[in-house]
Amino acid sequence: MALRLPAIMKTTAARLSALYLILFTLCAVLLVFYMTSLSARMLTGQTMETINEEVQGLGSAYQRGGLPLLVRTIERRSRQPGANLYLIADANGRILSGNVQSLQPGVLNTDGWTEIPFSYQRFGEGADRRNTNSADPEPAQMDVEARHNAIAVVLRLPNQMIVMVGRDLGEPERFRAVVRRALMVALGMMGLGAALIWYFVGRTALRHIDNVSEASRRIMGGDLSGRLPVTGAGDEFDRLSENLNTMLARIANLNEGLKQVSDNIAHDLKTPLTRLRNRAEAALSGQQKPAEYRAALEGTIAESDQLIRTFNAILMISRLEAGYSAEAVSKVDLAAAVRDVVELYEPVAEEAGVGLETAAAGSFIVDGNRELVAQALSNIVDNAMKYSVDSTEKPMVRVTLERVAGEIRLSVIDNGQGIPDDGDRKRVTERFVRLEKSRSQPGSGLGLSLAKAIMKFHHGRLELSSANPGLSVIMTFPEREAGK
Amino acid sequence: MNANIMEQAEIAYSGAMKILVIEDDREAAEYLEKALAEAGHTAHVAGDGETGFALADSGDYDAMIVDRMLPRRDGLSVIAGLRSRGNTTPVLILSALGEVDDRVTGLRAGGDDYLTKPYAFSELLARIEVLNRRAASREAETVYRTGDLELDRLSHTVRRASQDITLQPREFRLLEYLMRHAGQVVTRTMLLENVWDYHFDPQTNVIDVHVSRLRGKIEKGFDSPILHTVRGAGYMLKAG
Numbered sequence: 001m002a003l004r005l006p007a008i009m010k011t012t013a014a015r016l017s018a019l020y021l022i023l024f025t026l027c028a029v030l031l032v033f034y035m036t037s038l039s040a041r042m043l044t045g046q047t048m049e050t051i052n053e054e055v056q057g058l059g060s061a062y063q064r065g066g067l068p069l070l071v072r073t074i075e076r077r078s079r080q081p082g083a084n085l086y087l088i089a090d091a092n093g094r095i096l097s098g099n100v101q102s103l104q105p106g107v108l109n110t111d112g113w114t115e116i117p118f119s120y121q122r123f124g125e126g127a128d129r130r131n132t133n134s135a136d137p138e139p140a141q142m143d144v145e146a147r148h149n150a151i152a153v154v155l156r157l158p159n160q161m162i163v164m165v166g167r168d169l170g171e172p173e174r175f176r177a178v179v180r181r182a183l184m185v186a187l188g189m190m191g192l193g194a195a196l197i198w199y200f201v202g203r204t205a206l207r208h209i210d211n212v213s214e215a216s217r218r219i220m221g222g223d224l225s226g227r228l229p230v231t232g233a234g235d236e237f238d239r240l241s242e243n244l245n246t247m248l249a250r251i252a253n254l255n256e257g258l259k260q261v262s263d264n265i266a267h268d269l270k271t272p273l274t275r276l277r278n279r280a281e282a283a284l285s286g287q288q289k290p291a292e293y294r295a296a297l298e299g300t301i302a303e304s305d306q307l308i309r310t311f312n313a314i315l316m317i318s319r320l321e322a323g324y325s326a327e328a329v330s331k332v333d334l335a336a337a338v339r340d341v342v343e344l345y346e347p348v349a350e351e352a353g354v355g356l357e358t359a360a361a362g363s364f365i366v367d368g369n370r371e372l373v374a375q376a377l378s379n380i381v382d383n384a385m386k387y388s389v390d391s392t393e394k395p396m397v398r399v400t401l402e403r404v405a406g407e408i409r410l411s412v413i414d415n416g417q418g419i420p421d422d423g424d425r426k427r428v429t430e431r432f433v434r435l436e437k438s439r440s441q442p443g444s445g446l447g448l449s450l451a452k453a454i455m456k457f458h459h460g461r462l463e464l465s466s467a468n469p470g471l472s473v474i475m476t477f478p479e480r481e482a483g484k
Numbered sequence: 485m486n487a488n489i490m491e492q493a494e495i496a497y498s499g500a501m502k503i504l505v506i507e508d509d510r511e512a513a514e515y516l517e518k519a520l521a522e523a524g525h526t527a528h529v530a531g532d533g534e535t536g537f538a539l540a541d542s543g544d545y546d547a548m549i550v551d552r553m554l555p556r557r558d559g560l561s562v563i564a565g566l567r568s569r570g571n572t573t574p575v576l577i578l579s580a581l582g583e584v585d586d587r588v589t590g591l592r593a594g595g596d597d598y599l600t601k602p603y604a605f606s607e608l609l610a611r612i613e614v615l616n617r618r619a620a621s622r623e624a625e626t627v628y629r630t631g632d633l634e635l636d637r638l639s640h641t642v643r644r645a646s647q648d649i650t651l652q653p654r655e656f657r658l659l660e661y662l663m664r665h666a667g668q669v670v671t672r673t674m675l676l677e678n679v680w681d682y683h684f685d686p687q688t689n690v691i692d693v694h695v696s697r698l699r700g701k702i703e704k705g706f707d708s709p710i711l712h713t714v715r716g717a718g719y720m721l722k723a724g
């Protein structure tokens with residue numbers, strides 16, 4: 001725990017908490033001082049009011065009965081228990097009557113209100129103690145103990161006698177002490193609470209971050225399937241973790257793509273490379289006629305061209321999946337793209353006896369890349385033509401461009417045998433997947449995966465469904481955003 | 485008249501070119517030098533961008549073949565540098581990068597054509613010969629004539645031996661391109677790029693079918709073949 005405390009201090013949460021704690025303490029201390037001084041002032045005011053009332057009472061007694069009545073009143077009042085002080089002294093300050101035994105020197109020299117509280121000793125109190133504790137070596141100390149603080153008003157009678165009316169401050173002082181103690185206790189508890197909250201909040205934050213760094217260390221260690229913990233609290237840590245997780249998913253996805261590419265290169269390019277090598281080797285072995293050498297070399301070139309084609313397709317797919325440069329995007333007229341591609345394939349279709357029909361009425365502008373759209377469409381049309389040939393009727397390929405449910409749908413439908421199996425239809429857009437019956441056809445097995453990657457690049461999708469009996473390949477483009 | 489045109493075409497085709505090859509792969513450069521010499525051209529080789537730039541700047545070349553990635557100075561920077569000095573020598577860029585935007589970048593830097601590695605030499609040869617300045621000068625002509633075949637670019641009419649031939653718009657553009665480069669080998673990829681503006685490989689040989697359709701229209705009923713297939717390379721429009 002001692003080791004972790006400095007670490008806690010390094011967290012932002014803890015530093016902020018410490019700052020708030022200091023500010024809070026300052027405010028609280030100020031509050032305590034304000035409260036105590038306010039209450040003290042209030043009590044002093046009350047005390048002075050009481051004294052004023054007493055002075056008024058004594059004054060009226062003096063007016064009614066002169067000095068004797070005043071002295072009598074004071075003596076009577078002195079005997080009553082209470083906090084009031086009365087004193088009559090002669091002009092020299094010798095105490096004649098009242099309930100005060102001794103005073104702090106100099107008090108009787110003032111005129112009017114004493115400016116600061118003074119100490120005094122009541123009759124009876126100090127004397128008693130002094131008697132019972134006569135063995136005490138420091139009586140002066142006891143004297144101090146028995147003294148009380150008070151405030152008073154000192155008046156001089158016309159005959160120079162001094163009358164002092166005061167009030168003990170013990171009660172307000174006690175009250176003030178109580179208030180101060182209560183406030184100090186409250187402050188202490190609040191401080192402790194703040195420190196505890198600070199500690200736990202800081203530690204929670206620290207634990208969150210520790211978990212996140214622990215998880216990221218694991219991920220950096222190579223476990224790309226690992227994810228940062230999400231507590232479900234929906235706080236900023238969760239949001240951060242969720243965002244990082246999304247990022248990790250994207251990285252894992254890209255990494256997976258990369259791995260797949262290298263696997264594919266290793267697996268699917270090695271086969272034709274082996275074939276290429278075998279062909280060259282066979283040509284070299286034994287005596288051959290020049291025409292045979294030529295045929296072997298031509299075969300080698302054809303084989304390597306096919307390899308290059310496959311390689312280009314793989315690179316293109318991975319580049320599309322990794323995100324293509326936005327510079328390649330502009331307005332594309334799909335209707336024109338369909339016209340161009342159909343026009344490109346029309347002579348081939350005619351030669352192969354395949355009917356190629358188009359239905360594309362209206363304007364279909366999307367954001368994209370004309371070249372990529374044409375490439376995807378020509379791959380699909382090329383496929384459709386190849387597989388429509390085994391139709392029982394006249395082979396037909398129909399290219400339709402239409403708006404369906406706010407999206408632009410470009411479908412290529414043939415009337416061949418199609419792909420009856422649902423699983424096969426899903427699989428066929430994966431890289432290098434070639435269904436059994438298509439193995440005899442030329443192709444790399446990348447045409448549909450490339451089309452799929454191109455559709456993904458256009459924020460659209462490529463879907464395959466059965467056209468009963470043929471295959472329907474649907475390219476769906478999102479409608480172009482207005483105002484762009 | 486006919487003989488005169490035939491002669492012109494002959495000159496355009498057999499004209500030996502002085503070509504600068506800037507390529508850092510020694511083996512590839514040597515192969516290019518040898519193969520270009522066999523085709524009747526003279527090739528000089530520079531192994532890096534700086535040397536290539538210096539040579540191109542001082543020598544009078546008919547065309548240049550520039551690899552995109554070069555030591556000391558990048559191929560695109562060499563081309564841009566030459567263009568800024570007013571050098572207009574046609575440039576064929578060779579690159580391992582072959583995507584749409586790579587090609588756009590290359591052509592924007594001042595390249596005239598772009599070929600992706602690995603390439604067939606026949607493709608490179610056809611492209612470099614087409615880049616010849618004399619071919620560019622034909623852009624301005626409004627009527628192309630090859631033998632008894634005549635194409636009017638303004639009225640969009642085609643005649644052979646005074647007989648009108650009706651062509652589809654695309655067929656017209658195909659013939660226009662072939663006639664502009666009459667006497668030169670034109671590859672299928674060049675046709676796809678220049679007539680259809682596509683830079684991808686359409687797998688099935690769609691171009692062959694288009695060409696054979698066109699051939700049917702301009703040769704059927706006439707005595708001599710004019711649109712020839714060059715084995716292993718492409719097509720050539722040539723009278724006689």
